Amino acid sequence: MGFEAVTDTGPILHLHEIHADKALVPKTTCTTQEVEKELQKYSIPCPVKCIIADSEKTNYFYLKHNLDLGEASCLALCIQEKISLFFTDDLSARAAAKSEGLEPHGTVGILLKAFAQKRATKKQTIERLKSLQKSSLFITQRFLDQAVNAVLLA
Numbered sequence: 001m002g003f004e005a006v007t008d009t010g011p012i013l014h015l016h017e018i019h020a021d022k023a024l025v026p027k028t029t030c031t032t033q034e035v036e037k038e039l040q041k042y043s044i045p046c047p048v049k050c051i052i053a054d055s056e057k058t059n060y061f062y063l064k065h066n067l068d069l070g071e072a073s074c075l076a077l078c079i080q081e082k083i084s085l086f087f088t089d090d091l092s093a094r095a096a097a098k099s100e101g102l103e104p105h106g107t108v109g110i111l112l113k114a115f116a117q118k119r120a121t122k123k124q125t126i127e128r129l130k131s132l133q134k135s136s137l138f139i140t141q142r143f144l145d146q147a148v149n150a151v152l153l154a
Contacts, residue, residue: 003083004028007048008074009038010089010137014107016044017135020128023114024048029087032073034058053077065096078102089137107137108147115151125151 007029015021029048036046057076061067067075071093078086079100086097089106097104105113108129115125129147132139 003030003049003081005030005085005087006074006078006081006083007031007035007087008071008090008093009035011087011107011110012039012047013042013044014089014132014135014137015110016042017137018128018131020111020114020120021047023110023120023128024087030077030081030083032058032070032077034070034073038070051077051081054080061096061100065092065099067093067096071096075100075102107132108139108143112147112150115154122151122154 005028007024012024015023024047026048030051031046031048032053033050036050039046053073053076057079058069058073061075062069062072071088071090074086075096078084084103086102086104087106087110088094088097088104094104111125111128114120115122126148129144133144
């Protein structure tokens with residue numbers, strides 16, 4: 001089975017902080033060694049397969065979009081492996097992904113997808129969304145309310 005998504009550090013970290021690590025699907029998601037190194041700083045084991053991203057492509061995205069190495073390597077991996085779905089909570093990385101024809105989604109999107117795929121109940125999803133306010137993720141109340149309402153209306 002091929003990978004469907006590449007994730008950078010943010011979603012892994014934020015899901016870990018709210019005890020929702022299982023929202024990521026390890027069989028279909030991968031990341032880079034740069035992200036794995038970043039996770040080690042937080043003592044978080046990497047929950048998905050790590051693949052080496054092309055260093056020239058990584059440097060290209062690092063310079064072109066002024067990203068950190070984790071995000072740049074993930075963009076490089078998306079292009080290298082022809083994976084269009086990129087999980088990131090970084091606004092600059094999201095903009096860079098869009099400019100490269102990729103589809104970026106963040107932690108909220110991962111939680112909503114887990115709910116849509118019936119891997120989380122409505123109650124679990126709402127609790128997880130609300131607990132993001134206590135994580136290191138910057139999220140506006142308006143955006144959080146929209147996500148909670150989407151779940152309530154489903």
